[in-house]
Amino acid sequence: MAKLILAVDDSASIRQMVAFTLKGAGYEVLEAVDGQDGLDKAKTRTANLVLTDQNMPRMDGLTLVKSLRALAQYKTVPVLMLTTESSDAMKTQGRAAGATGWLVKPFDPQKLLDVVKKVIG
């Protein structure tokens, strides 16, 4: 069965690109438009990997990661943050929130796939 990836981004174009790329590689993709939507959708199905933007309306990526980690079924699910920031502060916060890693925007589809493969195969 195809692995399920939850892709959370408020930018429709990025979301489409991510979804298209991942679906093309045989993953199943569940899309969400912001952190809150992501959390709601995460509760309906347990994803094998979560990709989330940081800066989003309603709920940002860090809060989403924290909220996900509070859910029993998401304790061990890898979460990657797609972010334009790669500062130490972001990393410290990301790590503290419980994220597995990060991928810096802009990225190309190949790089995204490489990282996803690395994390969930």
Place this chain on the structure above:
Amino acid sequence: MAIDMSQFYQVFFEETAEHLGSMESLLLGLDLRQPDAEQLNAIFRAAHSIKGSAGTFGFTDLTEVTHILENLLDRIRKGELAPTEAMIDAFLAAGDVLTALLAAHRGEGEADPGAVAAICARLSELTATTATAPAPVPAPAASGEACFDISFVLDDAGQDASTAIDNLQAELAAFGTVSIIGRPSGQDPVWRLRLEGPADSDMLREIIEFVARSDSIRIATTGSEVAADDAYGLFSDTFDVSEAADDSFGLFEPLPETPAAAVEDDSFGLFEPLPEAAAPAPAAVPEVVVDRRVAVQEREDRRQPVTNAKAGVDTSIRVGVERVDQLINLVGELVITQAMLAQAVSDVDPVKFERLMRGLGQLERNTRDLQESVMSIRMMPISVVFGRFPRLVRDLSQKLGKQVELVTVGESTELDKGLIERIADPLNHLVRNSLDHGVEMPESRVRAGKGPLGTITLKAYQQSGNVVIEVGDDGAGLNRSRILAKARERGLPASDSMSDQEVWLLIFEPGFSTAEQVTEVSGRGVGMDVVKRNITAMGGRVEIESVTGVGTRMTVRLPLTLAILDGMSVAAGAETYIIPLGYVIESLQPTRDMIKSISGVSRLIHVRGEYLPVVALYEVFNIPGTLTELDTGILVVIEADGVRAALFVDALVGQHQVVIKNLEANYRRVPGISGATIMGSGHVALILDVAALVGMAKSALPAAA
């Protein structure tokens, strides 16, 4: 990876245009004295999103501008900088540049590289003047003293390592202080340098590429700057091992320093494994890495069948206007068919054909509902038009030295898309006019006992089948004597006995302009007469109310839609005509004593103390076999442009909603006729152009009347 990124461009364009729009309105709504944190965040987020997507889809010019913009906005939202009026101006200008760039990418118009450079310089200047540290490079990473950690593996092209490093150090010294923080040792071939000073990592990379294997170069900024060539990262011991093993694929360099090394790569990292998180994910990693080539192959294969898979979160679909119009047209035909059926059964026995009658009643209701919902597809909120005015008012009032506040009411009022597009220009003109001629300079306002801040109010609402749009100001009001004087000067029919309402309407006459000088703001060759003509062409009307010293209000009334009209059908001879209901004041059967005539002129009718010219339909359209004596037929009092006339017809037939068919497109333009429709009987009825008919009546009268 052969993914065609251009397939996402359309979505990117729309989304970016939306972000730019919301950024502009947020900027305009920002209270500089007490900036709202959430608003600042939202502005930042808009710039940030544009930058993120633009970068991903390769629109570097957009990225360049948004990058600087985002940096400034980020510092503002973090409270490091206080927003100023100059900044808001620059941000708005940046928004304009971005809009132009976006249009150029869409293939609409040319990009202006000069404008990009200018706005980047302007924003950088703001950064520089407000930054704690100087920022001499207008490229990305323009604020603060940057510090770059550079790591690379020397090219083993036979050159002497120490000479290469010495040369490199000398080159890099141009950018700042260079220090060697790590030399190759044993298994580790990596050199590490630290550069302190303002530089652009792309530039650094180019220099280092002379001596190093280009795939091995890692440049990381420490400090809060965003490094231009960050890629991705995973933090964790397990993942570092896999990265090292991955070397043969040229993705990661062996940076064998456990997590710290990964941080230095800065482009990709995994956080420390969670206490119980380590097991599932990392376990799978080694095989995947080993089988990378196979995996890529599989991926190529698997991609084929799902290429057309589309992202489908949106709950709306985009449809071409012509398809909607076709739908509306078909529904129009259905309405006619339904009316035809209704007419066909009008003389059958309703008891005998009870089920048929009930079915037809049902059909009528369904048709009406269908028509309404189809029409609503074309409806758009007027905020689409209103949205452009905050910016206009801000820019113009600055240019004119006036202080003006714009208030908008009823932005959610809906209007047909065709009307929305066509009302934008006339409204624009009315608002400019209010700004230029209505609202006074702050000093004169204070002298007149008002506050220095003038108000322009844009208001939209629905009123009995019409959409009403008001443009009001609290300025000086129209000057009756000046308008009259000007009108006489221009040879327009004007007299002191005219009512205020009539005097105000003079400003809509061609060639009329009371402004002492033609200003850049409203005197742009297009007069108020064009405004009025455009509004009339939409089936609308414009009225003016004005009180000296208190203000002026221009009221535009538009039909809800251009496709359907409430009409009164009248008969003249064997013909049926439709009078748009909005123009009808009353209908009456005249008595002989109401009819007057002036020598040499057609007849007048005396109604409620007013003498109205009579327009006989049979005369205008040469209809044979009609009634000719006024007291035998019906007079319909119509009003257009504040002028009334009485239309003489044989009889009133009824009131209908009619579907408007364009006569010009199907036949040719006929004076006095604005369109046609098909009646329930299947006959064509012409729709009267009331404004033109009233004009005919007016011209038939001597000017003194």
